[in-house]
Amino acid sequence: MSESALLAASVAEDEEGPALTALRRSRKAAASIGPWRLIAGKLARQRLAMAAGAIVLLLYLIGAFAEFLAPALPDTARPQYTFAPPQPISLYRKGPDGKPVFGLSVPTYRVSVDSVALRRTFVPDETRPVPIGFFVRGPAYRLWGLIPLETHLIGPLSPSQPFYLLGADRLGRDVLSRMIFGTRISMSIGLAGVAVSLILGIVLGALSGFYGGWVDTLIQRLIEVVSAMPTIPLWLGLAAAIPLTWSPASVYFVITLIVSLLGWTSLAREVRGRFLALRNEDFVTAARLDGASEKRLIFRHILPSLTSHILAVVTLAVPTMIVAETSLSFLGIGLKPPVVSWGVLLQDAQNIRTVATAPWLLIWPALAVVAAVLAFNFFGDGLRDAADPYGE
Amino acid sequence: MSELPEQVLLAVRHLSVDFTLRTHVLHAVRDVSFDLKRGTTTCLVGESGSGKSVSSRALLRLVDRPGRITQGEILLRDGAGFTDLAQLPPAGRAIRAVRGKRIGLIFQEPMSSLSPVHTIGSQIAEAVRLHTGLDRRAARLRVIELLRHVEIADPGRMFDRYAFEFSGGMRQRAIIAMALAGEPDILIADEPTTALDVTTQAEILDLIKRLQAERGMAMLLITHDMGIVAEVADEVAVMRFGRIVEQGPVDRIFHDAEHPYTRRLLGATRKLEQSGVAGRAGSAEPILSVRGLGKVFPGRRQWFGSKGGDFRAVQDASFDLYAGESLGIVGESGSGKTTLGRMILRTIEPSEGTIEYRQRNGRVIDVRGLGKEGLRAYHRDVRLVFQDPFASLNPRLTVKQVIGDPLAIAGLAQGRGLDRRVAELMELVGLDPAAMERYPHAFSGGQRQRIGIARALALDPRIIIADEATSALDVSIRSQILDLLLELQQRLGLSYLFIAHDISVVRYFCHRVAVMHRGRIVEIGEAARICSAPVEPYTRSLISAVPNPDPRAKRMLHRHRFAETV
Numbered sequence: 001m002s003e004s005a006l007l008a009a010s011v012a013e014d015e016e017g018p019a020l021t022a023l024r025r026s027r028k029a030a031a032s033i034g035p036w037r038l039i040a041g042k043l044a045r046q047r048l049a050m051a052a053g054a055i056v057l058l059l060y061l062i063g064a065f066a067e068f069l070a071p072a073l074p075d076t077a078r079p080q081y082t083f084a085p086p087q088p089i090s091l092y093r094k095g096p097d098g099k100p101v102f103g104l105s106v107p108t109y110r111v112s113v114d115s116v117a118l119r120r121t122f123v124p125d126e127t128r129p130v131p132i133g134f135f136v137r138g139p140a141y142r143l144w145g146l147i148p149l150e151t152h153l154i155g156p157l158s159p160s161q162p163f164y165l166l167g168a169d170r171l172g173r174d175v176l177s178r179m180i181f182g183t184r185i186s187m188s189i190g191l192a193g194v195a196v197s198l199i200l201g202i203v204l205g206a207l208s209g210f211y212g213g214w215v216d217t218l219i220q221r222l223i224e225v226v227s228a229m230p231t232i233p234l235w236l237g238l239a240a241a242i243p244l245t246w247s248p249a250s251v252y253f254v255i256t257l258i259v260s261l262l263g264w265t266s267l268a269r270e271v272r273g274r275f276l277a278l279r280n281e282d283f284v285t286a287a288r289l290d291g292a293s294e295k296r297l298i299f300r301h302i303l304p305s306l307t308s309h310i311l312a313v314v315t316l317a318v319p320t321m322i323v324a325e326t327s328l329s330f331l332g333i334g335l336k337p338p339v340v341s342w343g344v345l346l347q348d349a350q351n352i353r354t355v356a357t358a359p360w361l362l363i364w365p366a367l368a369v370v371a372a373v374l375a376f377n378f379f380g381d382g383l384r385d386a387a388d389p390y391g392e
Numbered sequence: 393m394s395e396l397p398e399q400v401l402l403a404v405r406h407l408s409v410d411f412t413l414r415t416h417v418l419h420a421v422r423d424v425s426f427d428l429k430r431g432t433t434t435c436l437v438g439e440s441g442s443g444k445s446v447s448s449r450a451l452l453r454l455v456d457r458p459g460r461i462t463q464g465e466i467l468l469r470d471g472a473g474f475t476d477l478a479q480l481p482p483a484g485r486a487i488r489a490v491r492g493k494r495i496g497l498i499f500q501e502p503m504s505s506l507s508p509v510h511t512i513g514s515q516i517a518e519a520v521r522l523h524t525g526l527d528r529r530a531a532r533l534r535v536i537e538l539l540r541h542v543e544i545a546d547p548g549r550m551f552d553r554y555a556f557e558f559s560g561g562m563r564q565r566a567i568i569a570m571a572l573a574g575e576p577d578i579l580i581a582d583e584p585t586t587a588l589d590v591t592t593q594a595e596i597l598d599l600i601k602r603l604q605a606e607r608g609m610a611m612l613l614i615t616h617d618m619g620i621v622a623e624v625a626d627e628v629a630v631m632r633f634g635r636i637v638e639q640g641p642v643d644r645i646f647h648d649a650e651h652p653y654t655r656r657l658l659g660a661t662r663k664l665e666q667s668g669v670a671g672r673a674g675s676a677e678p679i680l681s682v683r684g685l686g687k688v689f690p691g692r693r694q695w696f697g698s699k700g701g702d703f704r705a706v707q708d709a710s711f712d713l714y715a716g717e718s719l720g721i722v723g724e725s726g727s728g729k730t731t732l733g734r735m736i737l738r739t740i741e742p743s744e745g746t747i748e749y750r751q752r753n754g755r756v757i758d759v760r761g762l763g764k765e766g767l768r769a770y771h772r773d774v775r776l777v778f779q780d781p782f783a784s785l786n787p788r789l790t791v792k793q794v795i796g797d798p799l800a801i802a803g804l805a806q807g808r809g810l811d812r813r814v815a816e817l818m819e820l821v822g823l824d825p826a827a828m829e830r831y832p833h834a835f836s837g838g839q840r841q842r843i844g845i846a847r848a849l850a851l852d853p854r855i856i857i858a859d860e861a862t863s864a865l866d867v868s869i870r871s872q873i874l875d876l877l878l879e880l881q882q883r884l885g886l887s888y889l890f891i892a893h894d895i896s897v898v899r900y901f902c903h904r905v906a907v908m909h910r911g912r913i914v915e916i917g918e919a920a921r922i923c924s925a926p927v928e929p930y931t932r933s934l935i936s937a938v939p940n941p942d943p944r945a946k947r948m949l950h951r952h953r954f955a956e957t958v
Binding site for chain 1: 414415416417418419420422441633634737739768771772775776778779780783784785786787788790797798801802831833844847851
């Protein structure tokens with residue numbers, strides 16, 4: 001070996017590990033970071049998933065503070081404003097001296113009646129602006145049914161004036177307010193539905209995967225029978241069986257049950273597959289030989305390894321529930337007025353004439369559904385990738 | 393580049409490959425230079441992560457993103473001149489003409505390198521037609537000839553078989569045939585025998601060596617096994633952390649190594665050539681006594697008609713394990729050694745036979761008759777160490793929880809006491825107790841195996857069943873773990889049932905050895921005798937197929953061949 005080669009070799013002998021050049025300083029030694037922190041770190045690096053997660057969070061916040069965020073109550077009808085179009089916000093309004101001053105306003109409407117068709121049309125009237133503001137006093141409500149309040153995030157300074165940022169519906173109700181209240185119902189029915197299917201799915205999937213044998217066979221056949229049922233007719237049948245006299249709350253509850261009835265099967269299959277794989281993992285065998293009871297095996301060793309995957313599957317299951325509720329309500333067999341959900345809102349957009357005169361009745365609720373479903377899907381995909389220990 | 397000698401077919405000069413990762417750049421290959429000469433075998437040898445595979449893939453421009461060649465030349469002789477492969481676009485026509493046609497590649501995994509949905513023949517024929525432009529019929533004849541070359545019996549019929557109908561060795565032969573389809577003058581074999589049994593390994597290495605000599609190819613063989621290097625190499629380059637630390641003729645590397653790392657690597661390999669245990673150990677009475685143990689996996693019962701065939705994984709296994717003794721169970725894959733170990737623990741229920749265990753108080757109990765509580769007590773005395781250091785530790789628990797789990801379950805220690813006991817155990821296996829709160833992913837393979845051993849020791853056991861406990865580890869780490877286990881045996885008076893496919897490990901580690909073949913124990917006796925003077929023909933073929941880490945005493949090529957009688 002030449003001298004220079006020997007020199008290089010003696011340098012190499014001192015090396016403790018592979019040659020690395022750091023691109024950035026790592027904030028913390030990876031050693032003591034737990035698996036959850038690792039997943040969170042991986043998730044934080046996926047921009048699309050994070051943006052989608054932010055949207056999901058935003059939707060839930062909107063749902064939680066619906067009364068405060070909505071300028072009006074969802075059921076306040078004003079027949080004189082039937083199908084009033086959206087009002088644009090302008091930054092300036094005419095001051096008392098005629099000069100424009102800074103201040104938010106929306107135009108009022110001028111009504112003209114078509115003498116042939118006898119149809120009323122609204123034209124925004126810029127000359128008589130409606131001054132609007134933030135944190136204004138409006139219709140009284142109880143936040144979460146508890147705290148009596150009158151303040152709304154945005155609204156006209158004088159409550160009697162018209163304020164329709166996203167237009168009005170057939171009865172002159174504010175679409176924006178109804179959308180905001182609909183967010184609460186639609187988003188929560190997704191969560192509640194998933195919660196029910198989660199419990200069913202995990203319990204049955206775990207039983208099936210852990211014990212195998214005839215338990216497994218029985219549960220799997222049950223899942224197959226349930227998944228073989230045609231969805232829409234089944235929903236139709238079940239929803240039609242709800243007595244008309246039931247209160248909106250109990251209808252809501254029953255609808256939740258109906259949409260989750262079919263959602264649990266895929267979750268149960270997922271859990272079962274994971275259980276089957278993990279049951280024979282070395283670390284589970286090791287725990288078994290350590291003398292761990294079956295309860296301990298399941299709850300300390302197998303389930304914690306599943307939680308991240310379950311979380312991802314659940315996130316991907318929520319949009320199915322939202323779509324299910326929307327479809328049912330759209331068909332008129334799900335939630336019914338006075339309950340407001342995106343599906344109920346879309347019911348108003350069922351005929352072409354309405355869509356032609358008031359397209360906002362279709363556009364906004366449909367956009368909300370699409371945004372929510374996409375956000376959940378992107379977030380769930382990101383979560384699943386982050387939870388995959390073999391990723392990256 | 394006319395100054396290169398005529399027999400050099402491929403010259404690598406100052407090759408570097410970087411992987412740009414999220415937080416850092418990994419210099420996987422650093423300033424590597426070597427030559428491949430006509431008719432010679434060059435071995436790149438190194439432990440995992442040394443960059444040997446990446447180097448070989450870089451020659452064919454097969455390095456996946458984010459890997460990138462940052463400097464260096466790969467000069468391939470092309471008529472009178474040279475082509476620099478490092479300059480070619482990695483997906484272009486020029487490099488595709490080199491792949492397979494000039495340089496053939498044999499992969500490590502015979503399972504995943506063949507398509508399961510095409511016949512063996514059609515896959516090789518595809519390679520033949522790509523490189524020669526023969527028509528379908530001529531290609532078929534050519535493939536059959538190639539299959540004959542790689543010693544596949546009845547090649548005409550095997551042409552139409554699928555990969556799952558082939559054994560591991562046959563698949564590897566098919567892959568070799570595929571690599572030869574374009575008649576390359578350079579052959580790269582990336583760990584071609586690592587996934588194979590030792591006797592199959594010997595056959596495949598024989599074949600590769602013979603084909604190389606016949607065709608005068610230059611061969612680059614990537615391996616981690618110094619034994620294989622000694623058996624087949626002409627030139628050796630030892631890699632570590634992306635650098636070639638030493639290179640030269642095989643005899644000089646093995647008998648006059650200059651670099652301390654090479655010497656260490658050789659030392660770790662040669663150490664296993666002798667026995668590491670002193671004399672005959674053990675008590676007069678066996679601590680564990682197995683008689684006529686067998687396991688039948690019943691064939692799948694059909695809905696109509698009769699049952700499928702039963703599979704007898706283990707038949708009539710009988711042996712004794714004495715206190716303080718290590719008994720090795722050696723066999724190739726599918727010989728039933730793992731099933732035997734699991735039956736003793738009763739994680740697989742035996743179909744027949746008896747297992748008797750002598751408790752601390754001298755009472756002998758029948759393990760097969762134990763109930764749930766009895767089995768729990770038995771499992772405290774008889775512990776298992778796993779093969780895979782990654783799968784055997786729960787990734788969601790800290791090291792303290794992993795090691796402390798058996799103690800917590802048995803109610804032997806909690807809180808402060810548990811901490812103290814875990815720290816004690818970690819020190820016992822050579823780990824720093826300060827790392828107690830870390831998660832397994834922060835440890836290397838060798839350290840994880842130590843964690844697994846600490847878990848096995850937690851309940852103060854008497855017998856440890858080590859199922860391939862060192863086969864997933866690098867050579868140098870392997871000898872450390874073996875020494876740790878030996879030291880623990882001395883200190884704690886443990887008995888080991890050491891299940892392994894690697895005979896050199898067993899020779900080093902065990903007092904006695906039982907050789908398993910097709911579910912039966914064919915020979916049992918003192919380790920020294922079995923390894924030097926085996927009686928049974930199967931044992932003889934097995935022992936002689938083990939590569940000898942000394943190029944002056946090649947063993948494998950003069951081995952004893954076992955004629956299979958079924």
